Amino acid sequence: MMSPQQQPPPSGFSFDDLDDLIMEDDVDHDHEEAPNCDDELDSRESNDNDYQLIVDCNTLSVDFDNEIVAVHNFIRDKYRLKFPELESIVRHSIDYAGVVKKIGN
Numbered sequence: 133m134m135s136p137q138q139q140p141p142p143s144g145f146s147f148d149d150l151d152d153l154i155m156e157d158d159v160d161h162d163h164e165e166a167p168n169c170d171d172e173l174d175s176r177e178s179n180d181n182d183y184q185l186i187v188d189c190n191t192l193s194v195d196f197d198n199e200i201v202a203v204h205n206f207i208r209d210k211y212r213l214k215f216p217e218l219e220s221i222v223r224h225s226i227d228y229a230g231v232v233k234k235i236g237n
Contacts, residue, residue: 200225
């Protein structure tokens, strides 16, 4: 049995007809859509830059949280003597600072 590549062309078919079957626009169009190695490398570099930006933002977020905790602990330690129940009433650090500011003293 012959493989599909070894089989003779159908009757009435000539290899000259191949030019009519191949549409050059389609071939060029497919080639334009094929991934480009340079584009892939640029994409990876962009992904690396995006990843580094996310890591940097996460680091800043942790730094902000640490600063908020430090300021909250300072305010709480100073104000605890005047109003010890306030810490159990107002649990959020930023809200606690705002309440202490409103109360004053």
